[in-house]
Amino acid sequence: MQKPHDLYQARRGSALDALAHVRDGDTIIVPTGVGEPPTLLAALSEQRRQFNDIRVTQLLAVRKYAYFDPETAHHVRHASLFFSGASREAGQQGWADFIPNHFSEIPSLIERGDMPCDVVFSIASPMDEHGYFSLSLGVDYTMAAIKKARAVILEVNPNVPFANGPCHIHISQVTALVESRDAIIEVGLPKIGPVQEAIGKYVSDMIPDGSTLQIGYGGIPDAVVLQLTGKHDLGIHSEMIGDGILKLVECGSVTNRKKNFLPGKMVATFALGSQRLYQFMHQNSMLEMHPSNFTNDPHIAGQNNQLMAINASLQVDLLGQCGSESIAHSPYSGTGGQSDFVRSANRSAGGKAFIVLPSTAKDNAISRVVPTLTAGAHVSTSKNDVNYVVTEFGVAQLRGKSARQRAAALIAIAHPDFRAELREAANRLEIFR
Ligand code: COA
Numbered sequence: 001m002q003k004p005h006d007l008y009q010a011r012r013g014s015a016l017d018a019l020a021h022v023r024d025g026d027t028i029i030v031p032t033g034v035g036e037p038p039t040l041l042a043a044l045s046e047q048r049r050q051f052n053d054i055r056v057t058q059l060l061a062v063r064k065y066a067y068f069d070p071e072t073a074h075h076v077r078h079a080s081l082f083f084s085g086a087s088r089e090a091g092q093q094g095w096a097d098f099i100p101n102h103f104s105e106i107p108s109l110i111e112r113g114d115m116p117c118d119v120v121f122s123i124a125s126p127m128d129e130h131g132y133f134s135l136s137l138g139v140d141y142t143m144a145a146i147k148k149a150r151a152v153i154l155e156v157n158p159n160v161p162f163a164n165g166p167c168h169i170h171i172s173q174v175t176a177l178v179e180s181r182d183a184i185i186e187v188g189l190p191k192i193g194p195v196q197e198a199i200g201k202y203v204s205d206m207i208p209d210g211s212t213l214q215i216g217y218g219g220i221p222d223a224v225v226l227q228l229t230g231k232h233d234l235g236i237h238s239e240m241i242g243d244g245i246l247k248l249v250e251c252g253s254v255t256n257r258k259k260n261f262l263p264g265k266m267v268a269t270f271a272l273g274s275q276r277l278y279q280f281m282h283q284n285s286m287l288e289m290h291p292s293n294f295t296n297d298p299h300i301a302g303q304n305n306q307l308m309a310i311n312a313s314l315q316v317d318l319l320g321q322c323g324s325e326s327i328a329h330s331p332y333s334g335t336g337g338q339s340d341f342v343r344s345a346n347r348s349a350g351g352k353a354f355i356v357l358p359s360t361a362k363d364n365a366i367s368r369v370v371p372t373l374t375a376g377a378h379v380s381t382s383k384n385d386v387n388y389v390v391t392e393f394g395v396a397q398l399r400g401k402s403a404r405q406r407a408a409a410l411i412a413i414a415h416p417d418f419r420a421e422l423r424e425a426a427n428r429l430e431i432f433r
Contacts, residue, residue: 004131015043035138037155082334104296107144136163165288196223210258216311235259236266302347309341329376367418371425
């Protein structure tokens with residue numbers, strides 16, 4: 001067998017060389033968030049008119065590349081698994097595609113061939129002496145895609161941490177590689193106002209010491225995390241690791257010692273935070289990065305006792321159905337792991353699933369607790385799964401409750417300005433008969 005270093009030299013080339021492995025009609029799979037390889041995607045953007053019918057499938061794109069140009073969508077078109085600031089407008093205007101999914105199931109969509117996968121473009125850590133790269137920043141569905149793809153192309157960057165866990169790929173599996181030194185994009189913590197603080201306090205009061213946490217995407221989950229710094233022996237089993245979790249580790253609240261499942265280890269599938277977070281991930285024995293069919297599978301994540309899942313929503317109706325990812329029919333984000341982790345927490349002994357949202361939007365003009373979801377809204381968490389809904393006015397516990405009890409509990413945590421009209425609507429809908 002050839003030595004890893006010799007294979008590395010043989011595979012190394014320019015981004016243009018790497019593009020030679022892409023054929024018209026291909027689907028290119030790109031990892032979540034900052035796992036995207038900027039040099040490769042910029043080269044694809046520049047050359048996009050040379051290609052026809054290329055699809056770039058990705059969750060949470062963090063940069064708006066030139067291939068987000070609607071005029072050239074017939075050359076290269078984006079297919080989103082979760083919209084972000086970079087891709088949202090394209091999704092709302094309808095020329096970037098949306099593929100509904102549970103994050104836990106994306107690997108199997110690829111394995112079963114339901115989602116095409118011809119080429120993988122991924123950022124990677126430098127190679128170790130044994131010939132392995134770590135895909136630490138976005139492990140997600142990328143490991144499944146590597147098994148399926150005709151060509152695997154890496155962008156090797158010394159700023160990518162070499163994390164532990166089943167997130168490694170050997171040089172013999174790599175078709176081509178380019179080198180880059182771009183800083184990894186940083187995503188800071190949100191500003192916390194009184195609404196976020198109140199929600200965080202309610203949730204924090206319901207999280208006992210020794211719990212294992214999953215922290216979802218969005219401002220409020222991060223705000224909640226920052227209220228947990230007084231807790232002891234917390235563990236992490238999450239899909240995302242961000243600066244909120246890092247803060248809990250640094251202040252000593254996260255020890256992972258009380259975890260019954262993978263004790264001593266924190267587990268995630270993608271990272272989004274500051275340089276400090278990315279450095280923390282490097283060869284850290286406390287952390288394992290796993291594919292999303294491990295982190296997010298309710299049958300696996302639910303083995304953690306006292307699993308606390310904290311996820312955000314945009315709107316909730318009086319049955320508790322959560323429209324977390326669209327504003328009416330207009331897509332805003334995606335399901336991600338929301339439904340996965342709500343179901344995981346429901347399976348977990350002593351687990352709790354929290355859906356957190358401010359009671360209103362647009363300077364108190366719109367109630368987010370609504371009689372029925374706005375027409376066209378995408379349901380992310382079903383009425384059968386939802387449990388604790390938390391606004392700045394309190395907590396509604398819904399599992400095991402009737403429609404009438406749910407409506408009463410949800411109206412009680414709606415903004416006071418909207419409670420009368422919500423009661424009236426509940427009567428009109430015959431929920432309160
Ligand atoms: N009607 C109209 N507009 C609404 C609205 C409603 N019911 N609810 C929210 N909005 C607007 C807000 O005003 C805000 O607009 P602005 O940016 O102009 O102020 C925008 O929508 C976003 O709302 P916000 O509450 O600030 O959401 P967020 O940025 O914290 O993000 C999501 C929340 C979208 C990320 C979250 O709901 C989501 O995607 N959930 C599903 C995914 C998930 O939980 N996955 C688990 C882990 S990945």
